[in-house]
Amino acid sequence: MITSFSNQRIRAVRALLNRKAERDKQQAFVIEGLRILREAPAEDVMELYVTEAFLHGCTPEDRKMMTAFSCEAETVSEEIMQRLSDTVHPQGVLAVVKKHERTLNELFASPEGDASENAAPPLILVLENLQDPGNLGTILRSAEAAGVTGILLVGDCADIYSPKVSRSTMGAVFRMPAIHVADIEEALRRLKEHHIRCVAADVHTDLSYDTSDLTAAVALLIGNEGAGLSQTALAGADQRITIPMHGAVESLNAGVAASVLAFEAARQRRARSHKQNGK
Secondary structure, eight states: OBOOTTOHHHHHHHHHHHOHHHHHHHTEEEEESHHHHHHSOGGGEEEEEEOHHHHHHOOHHHHHHHHTSSSOEEEBOHHHHHHHOSSSSOOSEEEEEEOOOOOHHHHHSOTTOTTOTTOOOOEEEEEESOOOHHHHHHHHHHHHHHTOOEEEEESSOOOTTSHHHHHHTTTGGGTSOEEEESOHHHHHHHHHHTTOEEEEEOTTOOOBGGGSOOSSSEEEEEOBTTTBSOHHHHHHOSEEEBOOOOTTOOOOOHHHHHHHHHHHHHHHHHHHHHHHTTO
8 A cells, every 4th residue: 555645656646637747748647536437448547546445335346347447456545545636525546547649630520531421520619728627627528418529729728637627527538539729820720721610709799609500610719718719719710609698698608608509510410410311
């Protein structure tokens, strides 16, 4: 059992927890809790740390799950787990998991391949300077549920592999392709090279989101929680849309806005598919 905070492995885990630069360097991140561990691909679990209390309370199913990992579970003291944990009441289990680097071409390709006539066109979310971990986690979950094919994180976005974000995605972090792009100019240029229409969420326009055709290859641009999209993003967009609202509310939470737009695109695509299939 590991009981020392100066243990080299524990120090390495703490570095992954606390520093994005270390996560990028090691191409790994830390997940905490049984629910997200169940979602992790077994082949990607590199290290597993548990407390004795966790092991004693494990179900046979969870024990079987852990035997599929390529690593042995390392027992740590309750004090070590508490220090490593990002939650008030840790469950007694965390793991180091491999990151998977994606390419822009992967994000822009249709899910079933460009050669398929029935392939759904790309649906991309472009998040510019989105900094709230909770918003980002919500967006990843909603994006997966709505059939988004990829996410571009532009500029000063929160790290999807930070403990708060990865935990709030409820496993979507393992399945939703996401790539960081340095600036919005590069993102817009690459999108347009792949003939993907760029549609910006903007409170200062009158065009309602449900009147815009989102059935073709499209990228939905969502801005910072306070400042919205930059002028560069708005100027480079092919279209600006808004979500009409009642009352005195001026704008929606970025996570909610992204979810509304993504599900509207999904609704339109289902309707088109049903029409094409005569349903």
